[in-house]
Amino acid sequence: MADFGVGVPDEIARLSLGQGSSPTDTLAPNIRSEGIVAVDVTAKFSDAVKTLEPGAIVKDGFFTLFDSVAALEIMDPKMDSGCAAAEAEVEQLYDVSRPLLPEEVLGIIDQLLCHEMSWHLGYPLSQTLFTSFYVEALSMPDPRSIQEATFIRGGGHDPNEQPMLQVLRAYCLGMLKSCGYVNERIKSEHYYEEEDFVTNTYNRTLLASLPTSAIQDVLLEAMAALESQRGSIPDDLVEALLLRLKLRHIFLDAVECPKHMKEPELAKNPWREGLAILSALKTTHSLSSPVDEAFSAKLQRKLASTMPPRPIVQLDFDVAFGHLKGLFEDALELIDVLHYTDSQCLLTFVTTFQAKKPQPIVYVRTLLQTFLFDAMEVLGSMSIRQLLDDDFAILTMPAHQYLDRLNDEVEAVQDPRYAMAQQMELFRTRAAQPFLDILRTACQNRCRVRRTLCHLLRDWEALQLDAEEIDQILQVKAKEQPTMYRPSMGSGGVESYSLPLSSWTYLYKLRQMEQIIQLGFELEIYQADELAGMYWYLNYIAKSRLHHTERIKMFVIKRVEEAQAHPIPSDPTVGTQLQRSLMYTRLSLLDAAVTWELSDSLSCLYTVLNRLKLVKAPPRPYGTDELRYEIRMRPFAPVGLPVLPTFEEFTAGTLQPDTEVEELFEYAERAVEGAKRGFEALSKMTAEESFSVGSHQRWAEAAKNGLKSCIATKIAIAAVQKAVAKAADSENLKIKVEVPTPQKAYHAFWIVPKIVPLA
Amino acid sequence: MAVSSTKQVPVALEYVQYEHRLESQYLPAIRALISKDLSEPYSIYVYRYFLCQWSHLCFMALDPKDSSLIGVIVCKLEVHSSHSPPTRRGYIAMLAVASPFRGRGVATALVKKAIEAMASRNADEVVLETEETNTPAMKLYEGLGFIRSKKLHRYYLNGNSAYRLVLLLKAVDPDHGPNYDEQ
Numbered sequence: 001m002a003d004f005g006v007g008v009p010d011e012i013a014r015l016s017l018g019q020g021s022s023p024t025d026t027l028a029p030n031i032r033s034e035g036i037v038a039v040d041v042t043a044k045f046s047d048a049v050k051t052l053e054p055g056a057i058v059k060d061g062f063f064t065l066f067d068s069v070a071a072l073e074i075m076d077p078k079m080d081s082g083c084a085a086a087e088a089e090v091e092q093l094y095d096v097s098r099p100l101l102p103e104e105v106l107g108i109i110d111q112l113l114c115h116e117m118s119w120h121l122g123y124p125l126s127q128t129l130f131t132s133f134y135v136e137a138l139s140m141p142d143p144r145s146i147q148e149a150t151f152i153r154g155g156g157h158d159p160n161e162q163p164m165l166q167v168l169r170a171y172c173l174g175m176l177k178s179c180g181y182v183n184e185r186i187k188s189e190h191y192y193e194e195e196d197f198v199t200n201t202y203n204r205t206l207l208a209s210l211p212t213s214a215i216q217d218v219l220l221e222a223m224a225a226l227e228s229q230r231g232s233i234p235d236d237l238v239e240a241l242l243l244r245l246k247l248r249h250i251f252l253d254a255v256e257c258p259k260h261m262k263e264p265e266l267a268k269n270p271w272r273e274g275l276a277i278l279s280a281l282k283t284t285h286s287l288s289s290p291v292d293e294a295f296s297a298k299l300q301r302k303l304a305s306t307m308p309p310r311p312i313v314q315l316d317f318d319v320a321f322g323h324l325k326g327l328f329e330d331a332l333e334l335i336d337v338l339h340y341t342d343s344q345c346l347l348t349f350v351t352t353f354q355a356k357k358p359q360p361i362v363y364v365r366t367l368l369q370t371f372l373f374d375a376m377e378v379l380g381s382m383s384i385r386q387l388l389d390d391d392f393a394i395l396t397m398p399a400h401q402y403l404d405r406l407n408d409e410v411e412a413v414q415d416p417r418y419a420m421a422q423q424m425e426l427f428r429t430r431a432a433q434p435f436l437d438i439l440r441t442a443c444q445n446r447c448r449v450r451r452t453l454c455h456l457l458r459d460w461e462a463l464q465l466d467a468e469e470i471d472q473i474l475q476v477k478a479k480e481q482p483t484m485y486r487p488s489m490g491s492g493g494v495e496s497y498s499l500p501l502s503s504w505t506y507l508y509k510l511r512q513m514e515q516i517i518q519l520g521f522e523l524e525i526y527q528a529d530e531l532a533g534m535y536w537y538l539n540y541i542a543k544s545r546l547h548h549t550e551r552i553k554m555f556v557i558k559r560v561e562e563a564q565a566h567p568i569p570s571d572p573t574v575g576t577q578l579q580r581s582l583m584y585t586r587l588s589l590l591d592a593a594v595t596w597e598l599s600d601s602l603s604c605l606y607t608v609l610n611r612l613k614l615v616k617a618p619p620r621p622y623g624t625d626e627l628r629y630e631i632r633m634r635p636f637a638p639v640g641l642p643v644l645p646t647f648e649e650f651t652a653g654t655l656q657p658d659t660e661v662e663e664l665f666e667y668a669e670r671a672v673e674g675a676k677r678g679f680e681a682l683s684k685m686t687a688e689e690s691f692s693v694g695s696h697q698r699w700a701e702a703a704k705n706g707l708k709s710c711i712a713t714k715i716a717i718a719a720v721q722k723a724v725a726k727a728a729d730s731e732n733l734k735i736k737v738e739v740p741t742p743q744k745a746y747h748a749f750w751i752v753p754k755i756v757p758l759a
Numbered sequence: 760m761a762v763s764s765t766k767q768v769p770v771a772l773e774y775v776q777y778e779h780r781l782e783s784q785y786l787p788a789i790r791a792l793i794s795k796d797l798s799e800p801y802s803i804y805v806y807r808y809f810l811c812q813w814s815h816l817c818f819m820a821l822d823p824k825d826s827s828l829i830g831v832i833v834c835k836l837e838v839h840s841s842h843s844p845p846t847r848r849g850y851i852a853m854l855a856v857a858s859p860f861r862g863r864g865v866a867t868a869l870v871k872k873a874i875e876a877m878a879s880r881n882a883d884e885v886v887l888e889t890e891e892t893n894t895p896a897m898k899l900y901e902g903l904g905f906i907r908s909k910k911l912h913r914y915y916l917n918g919n920s921a922y923r924l925v926l927l928l929k930a931v932d933p934d935h936g937p938n939y940d941e942q
Contacts, residue, residue: 123918
């Protein structure tokens with residue numbers, strides 16, 4: 001095990017030169033010019049230096065930690081990539097014209113595949129594909145034509161004609177070209193450099209100037225050349241090599257799939273074809289014979305970079321293959337996002353897709369972003385207004401006059417419909433970014449999703465203020481009559497307005513707050529003794545969402561009653577829209593309820609475990625619980641409503657000091673029973689009812705895992721209860737508690753403790 | 760190594776605050792101790808960056824027999840103002856203990872010294888990053904009162920993620936608005 005966390009950020013990693021950056025060298029001024037009086041300061045400088053102690057640091061206020069980490073010690077072989085003992089030129093280390101056996105070509109290809117996947121996973125080209133002598137030979141100097149793109153340049157070389165080298169060349173060309181597409185795709189979308197992916201190509205173009213069709217022709221020719229070798233090469237090797245060339249051909253089509261955004265089935269084809277041959281590719285790997293000397297970390301010396309030399313990344317073939325397969329499966333799956341049903345199904349699609357374990361790799365995540373947002377259009381054909389209006393209509397404004405497109409035509413300023421058009425457009429401008437950010441955020445890596453949501457929450461808080469103002473203007477213009485609203489948990493009624501825009505905004509805000517807490521469980525941000533408190537807080541937010549949804553439902557029902565009283569025969573969509581909103585409130589209520597109840601149950605259970613000292617808090621001699629509460633609640637501090645619980649309320653909710661253990665068991669049991677029934681109802685919902693058209697399988701899977709979490713919680717409660725009942729002494733319960741990692745839990749949001757009997 | 764399972768009798772070590780005059784005597788040993796667990800060494804400027812500016816926040820554990828270096832902690836303390844309100848933020852940059860002496864509370868003692876030195880210099884908070892797989896480190900810091908505030912995806916060169924750990928020493932002035940999870 002390593003030390004105790006040497007923690008200077010790996011800023012050294014962020015130091016490589018970007019490709020295409022122009023040299024910034026500026027010429028020194030001519031000291032012989034008229035305007036310059038040159039003074040020799042050597043003596044003064046030496047005198048000044050003598051006053052310094054050895055090792056003293058001389059720096060200005062702008063010299064940062066980053067600068068100090070960026071500094072290299074020249075001639076230290078671990079830092080200085082140019083520092084090498086007298087050694088042969090790098091090129092002489094390996095002869096790319098050497099004849100290769102078919103199994104060696106297969107071996108090199110499979111090694112390249114591992115490197116390609118390592119690159120996809122976030123390692124730089126310098127430690128992966130660019131350690132290949134073959135890749136270097138094809139890349140430098142940058143070939144201007146397909147004829148020039150050979151291992152041995154300078155015309156008329158026989159080795160290039162060897163069929164095995166032709167196969168390898170075709171494979172490498174196909175691979176490099178597709179890497180160029182992948183790199184451009186990732187760069188064009190939102191991702192985190194170094195963290196998700198390294199786009200640096202060290203002045204290599206990845207064959208940008210060669211047409212894809214020419215490379216595909218080379219692949220076809222190599223396949224033909226291979227076929228002609230049948231008889232002299234064992235059949236299984238021919239097949240294995242053909243498969244790999246075919247995969248490269250398919251992959252070049254696949255990376256161009258965004259051009260078929262309007263024909264999803266066409267976009268799916270190459271991914272489907274690739275998947276069909278992958279298993280055969282895996283089984284033929286055993287025929288290969290790796291050629292380790294065809295790769296060298298020393299090639300890094302030739303790359304335009306100040307980076308110190310770094311070892312070649314070694315990824316096991318089976319692991320690499322797993323990622324490759326995942327890439328094809330995920331890409332195929334994500335194309336279904338193009339079948340738009342409605343805004344909520346889209347959100348369900350994106351969130352369940354990104355919640356997959358393991359999360360789709362960055363290329364797939366950026367491809368999803370392209371489909372979602374390309375050229376300011378959603379899914380290649382919708383305007384952002386359509387998407388937003390669809391969402392307003394589902395959540396709070398079914399068949400609502402504010403959303404009537406005809407309002408836009410009204411020119412009379414005093415007409416209320418004029419104000420509706422104006423104000424709604426104003427709100428859309430404000431809401432578009434925060435709304436699209438929800439989708440964009442979901443496409444990031446899981447750590448970033450949580451961190452970005454913490455920022456996004458502030459935008460939604462600000463949006464809510466705008467929404468409230470616009471709601472008030474519009475309710476006056478529309479002469480809305482207040483309705484008596486009786487909250488299910490409160491007493492008495494209040495005269496209320498529907499406030500459709502701020503209701504819409506508030507619902508999203510609450511969902512984000514829940515997600516931030518839930519991702520905290522998934523990312524293991526909380527320690528075991530914090531779980532009681534964090535589930536208590538999740539319960540608090542879910543309860544707010546439930547109450548808010550009840551309020552929304554009341555106004556939707558009111559709209560249904562109005563529509564029944566005054567039907568508009570001319571508009572057949574009214575009924576459908578109202579039904580859809582009712583369906584959505586049902587889903588939203590149920591989802592909030594299961595979150596409320598399961599978090600309630602787990603909070604009570606962990607409270608018991610804390611009290612019985614089965615889950616122990618560390619000693620924590622520094623800081624205070626109140627200060628730790630402040631850190632925990634930082635993401636939520638900017639939110640006005642729901643009000644942040646005080647530390648005292650939080651402590652009381654977490655410890656429940658006035659409630660006996662037996663009572664806590666009862667609460668926990670009752671709550672988990674409710675949650676279980678809720679999850680059962682959820683898992684029986686159709687795709688339409690659950691707003692998961694296009695992603696129902698993933699959605700239903702999550703609901704089932706929620707249900708399993710309930711069952712596991714029930715078992716845990718019963719086990720602790722039994723142990724307490726049996727034991728004479730609460731200090732000696734003969735059980736221990738294992739808090740599983742999220743990977744071992746049924747659902748990453750529900751960390752259910754495992755109770756293990758002690759012998 | 761596991762802190763708890765290999766717990767041995769604490770050794771009586773000398774704990775000494777670093778000073779610039781000790782550079783020739785101890786800097787090579789400090790570098791060697793820290794570099795042992797790094798895939799890439801830091802240049803001497805990284806050490807001098809910290810040691811010349813915050814020697815008072817660097818502590819060494821020495822073997823009383825021969826004054827050799829057993830463990831070291833390197834920190835800084837600066838006003839952090841990338842978000843409002845500005846805070847005086849202490850940062851634990853490096854911590855290492857020679858392997859034969861691990862599991863005896865040396866690291867804990869060094870971290871305590873550093874926290875106390877930072878607290879006496881009015882630090883509002885102390886932060887650090889640690890590798891997600893470094894369970895002993897996490898256990899050590901969390902035992903002292905740190906909590907995880909966020910996870911940093913693929914933070915280290917080896918592809919591992921990190922946790923940011925935070926110990927708040929003072930409440931943040933609420934009049935200055937929230938100090939939320941910063942970038």
